[in-house]
Amino acid sequence: MTLPFDVAPLHAILLIPALAAVLLAVLPSYRIGVAINVLAAGPTFAVSLLLLVGERERGDIFIIDDFNIYLIVLTTFIGFTTAIFSASYIGHELETGRLTPTFLRFYHALYQAMLCAMNVALTANNIGLLWVGVEVATLSTVMMVGIYRTPEAVEAAWKYFILGSVGIALAFFGTILIYLAAQGALGEGAPALAWDVMRQNASKFDPNQLSLAFVFLLVGYGTKVGLAPFHAWLPDAHSEGPTPISAVLSGLLLNVALYALLRFKMIMAANPKTLDVGLIMMALGLISLVFAAFMLYRRRDIKRLFAYSSIEHMGIMTFAFGIGGPLANFAGLLHMTMHSLTKSAIFFAVGHVAQVKDTQRLADIKGLSVTHPTLAVGLALGVVAIAGLPPFGVFTSEFMLVSSSFPRQPWLAVILVFGLIVAFGALVWRLQEMLFGEPVGPAGRVKASYIPMFVHLAIVLAAGIWLPEPVVRWFQAVAAQLG
Amino acid sequence: MGKMAFDLAHLLAGGMLVLSFVLLYQDRITATLNVFALQAIVLSLSVAWQALIQDAPHLLVTAVIALVVKGIVIPTALHRIVRRLGIHREIEEVLGAGPTMLAGLGLVALSILLVFPVGENVGVLAREDLAFALAVILLGLLMMITRRNAVTQIVGFMSLENGLILAASGAKGMPLVVEFSVAFSILIAFFVFGVFVFRIRERFDTVDIGALDRFRGERRDRQ
Numbered sequence: 001m002t003l004p005f006d007v008a009p010l011h012a013i014l015l016i017p018a019l020a021a022v023l024l025a026v027l028p029s030y031r032i033g034v035a036i037n038v039l040a041a042g043p044t045f046a047v048s049l050l051l052l053v054g055e056r057e058r059g060d061i062f063i064i065d066d067f068n069i070y071l072i073v074l075t076t077f078i079g080f081t082t083a084i085f086s087a088s089y090i091g092h093e094l095e096t097g098r099l100t101p102t103f104l105r106f107y108h109a110l111y112q113a114m115l116c117a118m119n120v121a122l123t124a125n126n127i128g129l130l131w132v133g134v135e136v137a138t139l140s141t142v143m144m145v146g147i148y149r150t151p152e153a154v155e156a157a158w159k160y161f162i163l164g165s166v167g168i169a170l171a172f173f174g175t176i177l178i179y180l181a182a183q184g185a186l187g188e189g190a191p192a193l194a195w196d197v198m199r200q201n202a203s204k205f206d207p208n209q210l211s212l213a214f215v216f217l218l219v220g221y222g223t224k225v226g227l228a229p230f231h232a233w234l235p236d237a238h239s240e241g242p243t244p245i246s247a248v249l250s251g252l253l254l255n256v257a258l259y260a261l262l263r264f265k266m267i268m269a270a271n272p273k274t275l276d277v278g279l280i281m282m283a284l285g286l287i288s289l290v291f292a293a294f295m296l297y298r299r300r301d302i303k304r305l306f307a308y309s310s311i312e313h314m315g316i317m318t319f320a321f322g323i324g325g326p327l328a329n330f331a332g333l334l335h336m337t338m339h340s341l342t343k344s345a346i347f348f349a350v351g352h353v354a355q356v357k358d359t360q361r362l363a364d365i366k367g368l369s370v371t372h373p374t375l376a377v378g379l380a381l382g383v384v385a386i387a388g389l390p391p392f393g394v395f396t397s398e399f400m401l402v403s404s405s406f407p408r409q410p411w412l413a414v415i416l417v418f419g420l421i422v423a424f425g426a427l428v429w430r431l432q433e434m435l436f437g438e439p440v441g442p443a444g445r446v447k448a449s450y451i452p453m454f455v456h457l458a459i460v461l462a463a464g465i466w467l468p469e470p471v472v473r474w475f476q477a478v479a480a481q482l483g
Numbered sequence: 484m485g486k487m488a489f490d491l492a493h494l495l496a497g498g499m500l501v502l503s504f505v506l507l508y509q510d511r512i513t514a515t516l517n518v519f520a521l522q523a524i525v526l527s528l529s530v531a532w533q534a535l536i537q538d539a540p541h542l543l544v545t546a547v548i549a550l551v552v553k554g555i556v557i558p559t560a561l562h563r564i565v566r567r568l569g570i571h572r573e574i575e576e577v578l579g580a581g582p583t584m585l586a587g588l589g590l591v592a593l594s595i596l597l598v599f600p601v602g603e604n605v606g607v608l609a610r611e612d613l614a615f616a617l618a619v620i621l622l623g624l625l626m627m628i629t630r631r632n633a634v635t636q637i638v639g640f641m642s643l644e645n646g647l648i649l650a651a652s653g654a655k656g657m658p659l660v661v662e663f664s665v666a667f668s669i670l671i672a673f674f675v676f677g678v679f680v681f682r683i684r685e686r687f688d689t690v691d692i693g694a695l696d697r698f699r700g701e702r703r704d705r706q
Binding site for chain 2: 126128158162165166169170172173176177179180183187188189190192193206208209211212
């Protein structure tokens with residue numbers, strides 16, 4: 001057994017954000033706060049790259065394996081780019097007086113606390129610690145969603161909080177059940193909560209107990225993933241909070257919750273006598289996809305539009321992992337990455353659009369191609385990518401998923417394609433409305449940082465054209481583990 | 484394990500379940516808080532008893548946390564908030580007491596049906612504790628659904644957490660990390676809740692979350 005303290009980079013990706021959170025909470029100056037927020041997120045990302053070359057290690061508390069490394073790198077990377085975006089976004093919010101310096105202090109401290117909690121969840125081997133990480137990350141985003149303190153924001157935060165707490169409570173009950181299932185084979189104490197030990201010994205567990213535990217875990221973490229019908233908190237939370245938070249919610253937190261679910265699915269997969277979880281996940285995924293695709297047509301608010309698009313894409317991933325097998329799992333993993341990058345890039349663009357137009361109503365956002373060409377290009381590229389058009393990476397993963405699901409589940413594949421087309425129609429329709437037509441509303445200049453947005457889009461484009469060989473081999477290895 | 488140990492554990496867990504039912508139909512806010520405090524005290528006794536019969540002294544820490552934080556500190560603070568907000572009158576309920584109790588009975592039956600068949604090899608005590616705990620959790624959920632008042636929703640949530648701790652303490656040898664984190668997260672949860680109650684009060688002059696419905700983003704969408 002190795003102590004977690006042996007793993008220096010692992011140590012660092014948890015400590016840097018934790019220390020930064022404390023520091024940001026005590027520092028009164030928001031200017032320094034903005035700088036520290038970026039300066040802490042940067043090194044966290046840099047250190048996470050060290051994990052790539054470092055050794056895979058495990059302890060009873062933390063684990064580093066192929067599956068979580070790529071998500072840690074993705075999370076810290078988007079955490080870093082969002083911090084840069086947030087710096088320019090926040091400047092505008094201060095000018096318009098929507099946020100005061102006192103609230104910014106909370107905002108920055110919570111942002112780092114959330115990054116830390118997500119890293120804890122991703123690196124945890126102890127499933128209790130995994131639960132703690134997801135819970136703390138949720139609580140810190142709840143606070144940030146309510147930070148504008150408008151009636152809508154308070155309502156969104158309240159709803160998010162209630163539904164999130166219920167979800168997390170059910171997940172905890174599931175954790176206790178899975179411990180009870182493991183305890184018979186593994187004995188009492190810490191090893192019985194270690195994920196890798198559980199997975200190795202899962203065939204000795206009582207299959208009925210495992211199945212019951214998974215149902216609770218699925219509903220619990222599924223609420224966090226935003227799967228329909230547990231999604232009610234998601235659109236509100238995305239539309240009423242600050243846009244950087246929408247970006248990390250969609251790009252990161254949903255992923256972390258799905259990651260937690262997949263960890264448990266891997267335990268289930270190691271015991272063949274359990275419930276067929278793939279079927280449930282396929283069903284939930286398709287319901288989310290089709291439901292969200294139709295809901296896209298009825299949106300009047302730009303951030304709600306993309307929030308529903310996130311539900312749609314989480315549905316696609318859940319479906320992919322539900323089908324299972326090397327190809328579909330590969331598609332799911334790739335889609336997770338591509339969706340995170342694209343959706344956060346879209347929210348970067350949307351944040352500036354909403355600021356410059358001073359509204360989130362779609363009806364008041366028109367003619368962007370004339371008034372703000374750079375933003376329009378970014379938004380257009382993002383929406384084209386998320387709608388699943390080539391040559392972007394989202395197309396690659398969706399194509400792989402469709403082609404791998406046709407031979408195995410032809411009818412479900414038809415529904416999948418149907419949902420994708422419906423969503424595609426809605427997004428393209430909304431996009432052309434926003435870009436073209438007579439410009440409405442203010443056409444002032446925007447002080448935006450375009451770099452994070454275009455960096456994300458460039459990665460998505462590059463991945464769509466050519467996936468480097470090591471990345472492919474990596475995803476294949478993880479996909480094989482997922483079963 | 485002696486018969487005495489078994490019976491007392493049952494009695495305490497059963498007591499928590501009864502108090503969950505009392506919470507369901509309680510229609511005055513101060514009484515709700517008192518019943519919740521009582522449930523937390525029974526929880527701490529139950530956890531302490533588990534510490535004794537499982538020979539697991541670390542559970543005593545959990546028992547003390549339950550007693551001090553949930554039995555004393557939080558109810559006192561909530562009493563103060565309620566008094567400051569001036570809302571110690573009726574609680575509106577979506578369902579009447581009768582249907583709510585019937586739904587509650589159904590949930591208890593459901594949890595027994597769910598847990599008993601799968602819990603054969605975890606030991607009788609753990610299995611029945613688990614059934615009691617699941618019933619308390621589901622009743623807490625039911626309470627959160629039937630209440631419209633922010634403070635009683637908080638109580639519903641905390642009663643649900645009581646059920647979680649009961650389940651965790653019944654699971655033999657579950658590491659302390661988890662229980663401690665639960666207690667800790669309840670603190671955070673309460674903190675967040677408290678902040679919200681104040682904001683809601685500040686903004687709407689009511690803690691009836693029915694008032695929040697007016698501000699649903701959906702409705703604003705359709706303008």
